[in-house]
Amino acid sequence: MDMIGMAIKIAILIAYAIIGTCVGLLFMGIGRKIIARVHNRVGPPFYQNFIDVAKLLSKKTNISHGWIFDLALLFSISGILLTLLFLPIGGAQLLSMDGDAFLVLYLLAIPALGFALGAGASGNPNAGVGVMRALVMMLSYELPFVITLIALMIYYDTTSLATIVKMQSIDGIKSWAITMPPFMIAAFAADMALQGMLMEQPFDIPVAPHEIASGPMVEFGGKYLGSLMLYKAIALVAETTLFVDLFLGGGVVMHSGVMAAIINFFVWLGLIFLLFVLSILIAASFPRFRIEQAFGFYWKYEAIIAAISLIWVYIMVIK
Amino acid sequence: MLDIIFAELIVAAIITFFVREKLAAIIAFFMSLLPLLALLDWASNYGFAIINLGIESHMKIYLAGVTLHLAITPLSWFFALMILPLFPVIMLFSYSFFKENDGFFALMLLSLLATFGILLSRDMLSLFLFWEMMSWSSFLLVYRSKDRNAIMSYLIFSVFAAFAILFGIIILWHENSSLLLSDILNISGKPGFIAIASLITGFAVKAVIMPLHAWAPFVYSKCDESFVAFLAGGLSKLGYYGMFLFLFSLKGVDILQSYMTNVSWNYLLAVFGALSAFFATLIAILQDDLRKLLAYSSIGQLGYIAIGFGIGTPLAITGALFQAFNHAFFKAILFLTAGIVAYRTGKWKISELGGLAYKMPFTFMAALFAIFALAAIPITSGFAAKWLIYEAAIQQKYVFIAPIMLIAGVGAFLYSFRILYGVFLGENRHDNVEEAPKSMIAALFILVMPLMIFVVFPGYMLDLMKPALQAAGMESIAHTKFAIETSLAKYNSIAVLITLMVAMIPAFIIYKARKHRVTSFEDNYLAGEPYELHKPSMHAANNFYKPLKKVVLPYLEPGATHYFEKIYNGIKCASNAVRRVYTGYVQDYAIYVVLFLLFIVGWLIWI
Numbered sequence: 001m002d003m004i005g006m007a008i009k010i011a012i013l014i015a016y017a018i019i020g021t022c023v024g025l026l027f028m029g030i031g032r033k034i035i036a037r038v039h040n041r042v043g044p045p046f047y048q049n050f051i052d053v054a055k056l057l058s059k060k061t062n063i064s065h066g067w068i069f070d071l072a073l074l075f076s077i078s079g080i081l082l083t084l085l086f087l088p089i090g091g092a093q094l095l096s097m098d099g100d101a102f103l104v105l106y107l108l109a110i111p112a113l114g115f116a117l118g119a120g121a122s123g124n125p126n127a128g129v130g131v132m133r134a135l136v137m138m139l140s141y142e143l144p145f146v147i148t149l150i151a152l153m154i155y156y157d158t159t160s161l162a163t164i165v166k167m168q169s170i171d172g173i174k175s176w177a178i179t180m181p182p183f184m185i186a187a188f189a190a191d192m193a194l195q196g197m198l199m200e201q202p203f204d205i206p207v208a209p210h211e212i213a214s215g216p217m218v219e220f221g222g223k224y225l226g227s228l229m230l231y232k233a234i235a236l237v238a239e240t241t242l243f244v245d246l247f248l249g250g251g252v253v254m255h256s257g258v259m260a261a262i263i264n265f266f267v268w269l270g271l272i273f274l275l276f277v278l279s280i281l282i283a284a285s286f287p288r289f290r291i292e293q294a295f296g297f298y299w300k301y302e303a304i305i306a307a308i309s310l311i312w313v314y315i316m317v318i319k
Numbered sequence: 320m321l322d323i324i325f326a327e328l329i330v331a332a333i334i335t336f337f338v339r340e341k342l343a344a345i346i347a348f349f350m351s352l353l354p355l356l357a358l359l360d361w362a363s364n365y366g367f368a369i370i371n372l373g374i375e376s377h378m379k380i381y382l383a384g385v386t387l388h389l390a391i392t393p394l395s396w397f398f399a400l401m402i403l404p405l406f407p408v409i410m411l412f413s414y415s416f417f418k419e420n421d422g423f424f425a426l427m428l429l430s431l432l433a434t435f436g437i438l439l440s441r442d443m444l445s446l447f448l449f450w451e452m453m454s455w456s457s458f459l460l461v462y463r464s465k466d467r468n469a470i471m472s473y474l475i476f477s478v479f480a481a482f483a484i485l486f487g488i489i490i491l492w493h494e495n496s497s498l499l500l501s502d503i504l505n506i507s508g509k510p511g512f513i514a515i516a517s518l519i520t521g522f523a524v525k526a527v528i529m530p531l532h533a534w535a536p537f538v539y540s541k542c543d544e545s546f547v548a549f550l551a552g553g554l555s556k557l558g559y560y561g562m563f564l565f566l567f568s569l570k571g572v573d574i575l576q577s578y579m580t581n582v583s584w585n586y587l588l589a590v591f592g593a594l595s596a597f598f599a600t601l602i603a604i605l606q607d608d609l610r611k612l613l614a615y616s617s618i619g620q621l622g623y624i625a626i627g628f629g630i631g632t633p634l635a636i637t638g639a640l641f642q643a644f645n646h647a648f649f650k651a652i653l654f655l656t657a658g659i660v661a662y663r664t665g666k667w668k669i670s671e672l673g674g675l676a677y678k679m680p681f682t683f684m685a686a687l688f689a690i691f692a693l694a695a696i697p698i699t700s701g702f703a704a705k706w707l708i709y710e711a712a713i714q715q716k717y718v719f720i721a722p723i724m725l726i727a728g729v730g731a732f733l734y735s736f737r738i739l740y741g742v743f744l745g746e747n748r749h750d751n752v753e754e755a756p757k758s759m760i761a762a763l764f765i766l767v768m769p770l771m772i773f774v775v776f777p778g779y780m781l782d783l784m785k786p787a788l789q790a791a792g793m794e795s796i797a798h799t800k801f802a803i804e805t806s807l808a809k810y811n812s813i814a815v816l817i818t819l820m821v822a823m824i825p826a827f828i829i830y831k832a833r834k835h836r837v838t839s840f841e842d843n844y845l846a847g848e849p850y851e852l853h854k855p856s857m858h859a860a861n862n863f864y865k866p867l868k869k870v871v872l873p874y875l876e877p878g879a880t881h882y883f884e885k886i887y888n889g890i891k892c893a894s895n896a897v898r899r900v901y902t903g904y905v906q907d908y909a910i911y912v913v914l915f916l917l918f919i920v921g922w923l924i925w926i
Binding site: 013017057058059060061062063064065066068070073074075076077078079081082085086095097098099100102103105106107109110112113116117120121122123124125126128129131132133135136138139142143146147150153154157158159160163218219222223226227290291292295296310311314317318 | 674676677683687691694695696697698702706709710713716718721722725726728729730732733735736739740744745746747802807808809810811814815818819822823825826827829830832833834835836837838840842843844856857858859860863864866867869870
């Protein structure tokens with residue numbers, strides 16, 4: 001590749017990293033506003049999270065528990081940015097040709113594991129319990145999620161997210177996966193898994209502020225907490241984008257041209273916003289599950305729903 | 320050259336038995352480097368293509384009228400590259416691990432000799448002889464544990480495996496009238512099926528595939544960690560070496576299929592592999608003993624290799640061999656780490672440990688890296704291996720196996736964190752614990768090296784196994800130095816690593832922008848209570864995955880061990896019944912004799 005092409009690609013990647021961060025923070029602010037309105041409160045302004053992050057990152061007093069604790073900060077931001085850039089976003093492929101859906105699944109574990117390391121190193125028992133809950137939640141929601149993922153993979157005969165997006169955008173909205181009956185079921189299961197991935201109620205068990213003092217982040221303050229907030233914002237964008245790429249054609253409605261790129265970008269933005277609002281509304285209406293209940297919910301009901309779609313797709317494919 | 324190596328190893332084993340422990344370790348370390356040097360010498364002198372042709376063996380031993388053929392093949396070269404480096408590392412580790420020399424080094428050298436022999440043997444007789452030598456030398460090492468369960472289970476399963484292998488070899492010899500591995504197996508139908516199936520069963524015992532795994536948790540959790548590092552890292556791979564040899568190099572897959580064409584026998588192996596990956600992972604999550612946890616995690620990770628062999632496409636086998644290579648190294652690191660922890664604290668229960676990371680930072684870093692490899696985090700070579708197996712499963716549309724092994728991969732995060740948090744992080748409970756001795760640290764970091772090299776260059780690993788695959792008539796996967804490409808997708812390691820490093824920059828800017836103060840462990844949020852007042856227990860490691868345990872345990876209860884115990888009890892009852900015949904009264908024995916004579920007379924009259 002020539003130098004100019006390389007430079008343009010790097011610039012695009014940096015732009016998307018910044019866009020992802022800003023969109024995430026904006027959504028979190030809007031989410032707070034929506035929840036407040038559901039609760040019949042006024043709520044903070046929609047830009048509140050920008051203020052929060054700026055304040056936290058510029059705090060003069062920061063307390064660390066040693067170098068392993070600092071890994072949380074370093075790995076959470078870098079890991080989640082890495083994940084975001086390996087996803088196709090609104091028709092822009094970014095780095096998604098160099099990896100696939102399995103890579104994205106495992107990349108998502110880098111920030112989570114870094115975060116867990118930092119939480120563990122703080123030595124607070126609440127943090128340990130919180131991470132335990134987060135990991136059990138992960139084991140729970142991953143089962144329906146990987147089953148739906150495999151259904152998509154064997155249907156499109158690829159594991160690459162870029163290819164899945166491309167095959168769904170051949171015919172515009174009509175060729176999105178969600179328009180097919182087996183994938184409608186799969187999308188339902190995957191959306192429930194997404195709810196757990198986003199750690200929204202009823203699956204906010206890992207942070208559970210009233211039970212275990214915010215769980216893993218109990219010892220985090222100042223720049224550490226600020227970086228975790230950034231992590232959460234970017235993770236929100238990355239996880240909803242993963243869903244959009246899998247089921248909603250990555251938000252691609254038009255091909256070729258600058259105009260198409262802009263329209264696709266805004267369709268993607270609208271879709272992840274809709275998904276986020278959906279999850280916020282579910283969160284505002286349901287109380288928290290206990291961890292065994294969540295595990296049972298995912299491994300019994302959701303897994304069966306996902307398995308039905310997988311079997312359906314399998315029969316379609318081998319015919 | 321081979322005869323010199325064999326002779327030297329035997330002499331060294333005898334010498335190390337009599338000298339003091341430090342000197343024994345040094346002798347053993349240098350002697351165990353010899354086979355490795357021989358490997359490198361072969362690679363540079365001969366290449367692989369020539370060696371694999373025919374049976375121009377490098378050495379023939381004439382033993383009691385039988386000829387043992389020994390030669391190196393691409394396959395054995397690859398497996399030797401994975402298993403043999405463990406020996407010098409273990410010797411280095413054991414330099415300060417043992418208080419006195421009670422034969423450990425001598426037995427390890429004999430195991431090395433046997434391993435080397437298994438990998439080199441080119442006929443089934445020498446394969447079996449060296450296999451048995453390896454079995455008894457490792458049995459004597461197990462015997463040092465003085466734990467009845469471990470000793471008995473290892474003995475019984477080893478004997479079972481040996482019989483199964485011998486049975487298979489005898490049938491092959493009878494039908495084929497040749498023991499040479501270079502001859503094509505001219506056998507099919509039922510005898511061929513029985514022979515191959517019993518061979519695979521025999522190897523599956525050492526490869527700890529799930530219904531035959533019952534010995535492993537006992538043995539892995541009771542023996543010296545430096546030996547277990549070889550047992551889990553090296554010996555289990557010999558089981559998979561045998562499977563590869565008979566299934567793919569000797570085309571055993573076709574022989575199996577020739578018996579019943581409508582059943583995919585290979586698929587059965589993949590299912591067993593997937594089930595052992597899944598169940599062993601769930602059991603590992605619930606363990607409290609560090610060594611037991613590692614034992615079950617070992618069974619789970621080895622399951623992936625069985626899945627790869629079971630799927631049987633070149634893609635899957637590439638992944639399986641890659642996984643075998645990784646597993647040899649990361650599991651050795653983890654067992655050696657468990658050894659260090661026990662050496663310094665004398666404890667194995669995770670709930671009694673904690674806070675060792677700041678006391679032994681280098682051990683922690685090596686263990687962390689091994690755990691990243693185990694959990695297949697894409698900054699270690701563990702990811703590429705599992706990725707290849709996943710791709711193969713999707714390519715073949717194996718919809719039952721794929722989700723099971725993916726969820727087992729997620730389960731690996733759970734027990735990984737259990738080790739990290741329970742042993743190394745959390746409350747500091749050991750004030751006067753030091754970093755491990757230098758030789759142990761050196762051993763760990765030697766083992767970390769390949770995991771680091773092959774994450775940057777996964778293509779080099781594929782190059783290494785290419786001759787072995789070609790010798791078995793398979794094409795290598797399309798790859799460059801950094802990237803692997805399949806029909807489904809592409810994985811580019813360098814893109815991941817460079818992007819991660821670049822993404823570190825903003826994180827690092829945030830980290831450096833404001834200063835921080837490092838506080839002691841006691842300065843912690845305890846809802847307003849000062850720590851000094853009550854000194855509460857701060858380590859949430861007892862019964863860690865309790866909610867999961869409550870849900871999962873009822874389904875895991877009737878495990879394979881349960882059925883083996885039933886068989887054991889049945890045999891015990893039967894033996895007791897037989898024993899009753901020997902009453903100890905002379906009258907009874909007289910009646911037996913009379914009855915026997917009457918029977919003979921009656922029988923003679925009848926004919």
